[in-house]
Amino acid sequence: GKEKWPRGDEKVWKEGSRSVNTDVSSVTKSIVNHVQTSLARQAYNLDNLGAYQAAALSVRDDLILNWNETQMHYTRKAPKRAYYLSLEFLMGRTFDNALLNLGLKDQYREGVTKLGFNMEDLLEQERDAALGNGGLGRLAACYLDSSASQELPVWGYGLRYQYGIFQQLISPEGQQLEQPDPWLAGGENPWELPRLDVSYEVRFYGTAERLPDGRALWQGGQEVLAVAYDVMVPGCYTKNTNNLRLWESKPKRGFDLNSFNAGDYEHAVESSNSAAAITSVLYPNDHTTFGKELRLKQQYFWTAASLADIVRRFKNIGKPFSEFPDYVAIQLNDTHPTLAIPELMRILIDEEEIPWGKAWDIVTNTVFYTNHTVLPEALEKWPVPLMEHLLPRHMQIIYDINLFFLQAVEKKFPGDRDRLARMSLIEEGFPKQVRMAHLACIGSRKVNGVAELHSDLVRTTILKDFVEFEGQSKFSNVTNGITPRRWLDQCNPELSALISKTLKVDKSVWLKDLDRLKGLLPYAEDAEFRKEWAAIKQRNKERLAHHVETTLGLTVNTNAMFDVQIKRLHEYKRQTLNILGVIHRYLTLKQMSDAERKKVNPRVVFFAGKAAPGYYIAKLTIRLIVNAARIINADPDTRNLLTVYFLPDYSVSLAEVLIPSSDISQHISTAGTEASGTSNMKFCLNGGLLVGTVDGANIEIAEAVGENNVFFFGHLTPAVEDLRYQHMYHPVPVEEKCPALAKVLDKISGGMFGDGGVYEPLLNTIRQNDYYLITEDFDSYIGALEMVDQAYLDKEEWIKKSIRTTANMGKFSSDRAILEYAESFWSIEPVKVT
Ligand code: CGF
Structure with a gap:
């Protein structure tokens, strides 16, 4: 039935x-209004920044309307919800993305132009x-976009760091x-809503x-506030606008009054600083943990x-805790949020007075x-x-938890003490350590x-014992995905338009049903279409060249093949292998006659990425890349054929310019090391081809687009372990194993790129045990790079490959991935806001 209007005159409200x-x-009215008032x-005095701010505030108003309606709708319907806990959300810019998802880009473009x-x-x-x-944080951002676009009731939870990933200078x-x-x-950050009314106390120590x-x-101990x-997070062509809730730490009472009275002003300010410090900075390490207390x-x-927030929302529904897993799914993005397991146990046992066994059932089903x-x-x-x-x-x-768990293991594998020690x-x-992956594994459904x-490696290596104990069915795979909204429509608008025109389908359809790209396949045979396809790639190269020119003052040869490694x-990940390959190419070019050089395809190699x-x-690898680039780019014999750029301060926005411009990109990790x-x-997805190892998602990409x-x-x-063993116990000098590489290393040591001594520690990682198998x-x-050169000579065939690649990338939409999580893990369903 119709709800009673809560207050005042309904008509006036409406x-x-x-x-x-x-x-x-x-x-335009809304923008002007924000210029004048907000x-x-x-x-008279409006610059680009001011105009951006006003336009952003105007879009923000629209987002708020949809966001409000969505949250209200979810609250009324009380569906099962999923919560994505991630210490990182690498969102990049929002303005363009929001306009595109709302379908308002054209109106804003026109309005802004009029102004x-x-x-x-x-x-x-x-x-x-x-x-x-990097990848983990950007994946979280793609999953938020897909959740909203697929109208799934999913919230993200993270931290509102004052300082994001550092800016890189070279x-x-x-x-x-x-x-x-x-x-x-x-x-002001226009994309967030401060909710000073939503806060919780969090205790430490005691x-x-x-x-x-x-x-x-x-x-006892210390209490701080989480605000x-x-x-x-707007969905694509839907009202559904989801929420990413970020917590900021604040001192509980601002200042400690007792300290003031005691005349200890400094101590009082210090404790407020220590509370604020918790969310001050994102730890800039990918793949390493340091055991820092602040982390x-x-x-x-x-x-x-x-x-606390999830439990409060659940309690508002008024259901008993035994039904918690019917309303709540919590996804741990890596082990960083594993404390959610003992924390939920603590809430259930200490605060809700639920007995251990029942509490454990709730946790392991959530x-x-x-x-x-x-x-x-x-x-x-x-x-x-x-x-x-x-x-x-x-x-x-x-x-x-450990006690009960090991008792169960002992029961299944009596007397197997090694197993108990491995699984504990x-x-x-010295000291003892808590293994977070084990805790995450046994506490999860x-x-x-x-x-x-x-996923196979997880099952057969790090969690092998757990698979033997708990059975295969708990362990599965969800191949990562990317949002085609940002990573095609937004970053490559011309290609997006060509796709819509060719498929004769509005982008609002194919962007949410990416398998439709298959419809491009027949057009690989269409010469006119290939021409358009290639022209767009060319303009994207020019766009990147323009960016490099305006930001770094360097001129890029846009007639060359663009070869990109950014991560x-x-x-x-072996950027070292790439730069050694570049130097090898340079040495080869140097030895060629003019006639031979005429046959060579020019190549521009781009690197970008931050080091912890x-x-x-x-960091030494970066140094080698930069110095090799300096020498190579200045060599008149070769510079028409080979140039190298290290673009500083890699970011989501830089990726949006680099990716659509690439002819070939490199994903060359030692086999078995790059998860995806x-x-x-x-x-x-943007029609760039891939040179890579048989690793991570490269394998599934090749399956989808065809190995050719x-x-x-x-x-x-499978060979990697054996090779590493050989390197340890039967080392063979690089000169013997790989003379071409040895020559490159000698040139570097010999000072071709500045003081060779500087690079010795880097080169020694290869000369000594070469753990990542560069030799x-x-x-x-x-x-493989020669094959690339060869293939590039046949331009038409190359473009066909490019078209077929894009056409077969439907599987890698993050919509597919998030629907797999929603259906097979979380058991949640779309809740459309009408
Ligand atoms: O997660 C990564 C990335 N470095 O953030 N890992 N972690 N930790 C993996 O190395 C990538 O292979 C993966 O694509 C990404 C997201 O799952």
Whole structure:
């Protein structure tokens, strides 16, 4: 039945309420209104930044309307919801994305033009929200976009860091320098709603006293406040606008009055600083954990606030806790939020007075865990003494979980002490450590990896014992995906338009049903279509060249093949292999006659990516790239044929310009080390071909687009362990194993790119035990690049490959991935806002 109007005159309310601005004149009115009132400015003194801010505020109004309606609708319907807990959300810019998802880009472009501005200039004003390191954080952002677009009731929970990932500068010597990214310093962030009324107290330290009834009393220590900031996440061509709730830490009472009275002003200010410090900075490490107390504090602060919020929302529905898993699914993005498991146990047992067994049932039916890496250095462990100190009650709960768990293991495998030691939540040693992946695994209903090969490796290596104990069915795979909204429609508008025109389908349809791209396949045979396709690639190259020219003052040869490797700097990703390959190419070119050189296809190699500030070898790789580029680009013999650029400060926005321009991109990790990779998908979706190892999602991409459209090389995963063993016990010098590589290394040592001594530590990683198998894969890598050159000579055939690649990328939409999570894990359904 119709709800009773809550207050006042319904008619007056209805007359006063507005709807989303959909025509140009209401858009311009709204922008002008924001210029005059929100910004207190006028046409006379309005610059691009001001115009962007006013336009953003205008879109923000629209988002708020949809967001409000969506949240109200979800509350009324009370469906089962899923919560995506991620310490990183690498959102990038919002303005363009919001306009496209709302279907308002054209109206805004026209409106902004009428007001005397250029849309592209305004888009450039926005600063990236860079609250993530790389793939894991960007995946979370894609999943939010897909959840909203598929009208799924999903919320994200994260932290509102004051400082996102550092800004990368490159010194003249080629050193990476880091600068803080105070992304909020510009004032208001139009894409978030501060919810100062939504806050929770979070406790650290203190004592936990066990009570006879199984509960415990945790008291004392430090209490801080978690305050909510809501980021609106618009779906594509739907009203559904989901929520990303980010927590900011605040001191509980602002200042400690007792300290003031005691004349201890400094102490009072200090404690407020220490509360604020919790969410001040994103840790800039991808794949390494350092056991820093502040990082553990961040993890607990965020999981505790999120769970308090989730439990409160559940209680509002008025159902008994036994039904909690029917209303709530919690996805752990990696082990970072694993404390959600003991925290939910603590809430259920200590606060809701639910007995242990029932509480454990609730937890293990609610929580799901995604693993993103099998690299040993990335598997999170926390020292027991630190846990005991910071979270005394949680440590008790972890010990109890471990006790029950090991009893069950012992029952199934009597007397197998090695197995117990391997599976325990506690790793023996000095100090003892809590193994977070084990805790995440046994506390979850399902565990998944992020690509087929990776999920197999999870099952057969790091969690093998757990599969033997709990059975196969708990362990599965969800191959990662990317949102075609940002990674095609937004970053490559011309290609998007060509696709709509060719398929004769509106983009609102195919962008949400990406398998429709298959309809492009017959057009690979159409010469006219190929011409259009190639022309768009060419214009995207020019767009990148223009960007490089305006930001770095460098001229790029747009007639060359664009060869791109952009990702975090890491030994396993082997940017080193790439730059050594580039130097090999340079040496080969140098030896050629003029006549031979005439036959060579020009190539421009782009690198971009950040290294963790403490990762010495990765930083040396950057230095080698920059210095090699300096010498190579200046050589008149070769510079028409080979140039190299390291583009500083890689970001989502830079990726949006780089990806559509690439002819070929490199995904060349040592087999078995890259869990999935997601930029590989972005390049292929934009018609770039891929050179790569048989690793991560490369394998599934090749299955989808056809192996003849991918350039594979290198040893396969099963060989890797054996090769490493040989390197350890039967080393063969590089000169013998791979003379071509040895020559390259000698040139570097000999000072071709500046003082060779600088690079010795990097070169020694290859000469000594070569853990990432560069010597083993070098020849086949060079072979693969030659195949690329060969294939590129036949332009028409290359374009066909490019078209077929895009056409077959439907599987890699994050819509497919999120629907797999929704259906097979979370059991949630779309709730459309009408
Ligand atoms: O997660 C990664 C990425 N570096 O953030 N991992 N972690 N941890 C993997 O290495 C990538 O292969 C993967 O694509 C990404 C998202 O699952």
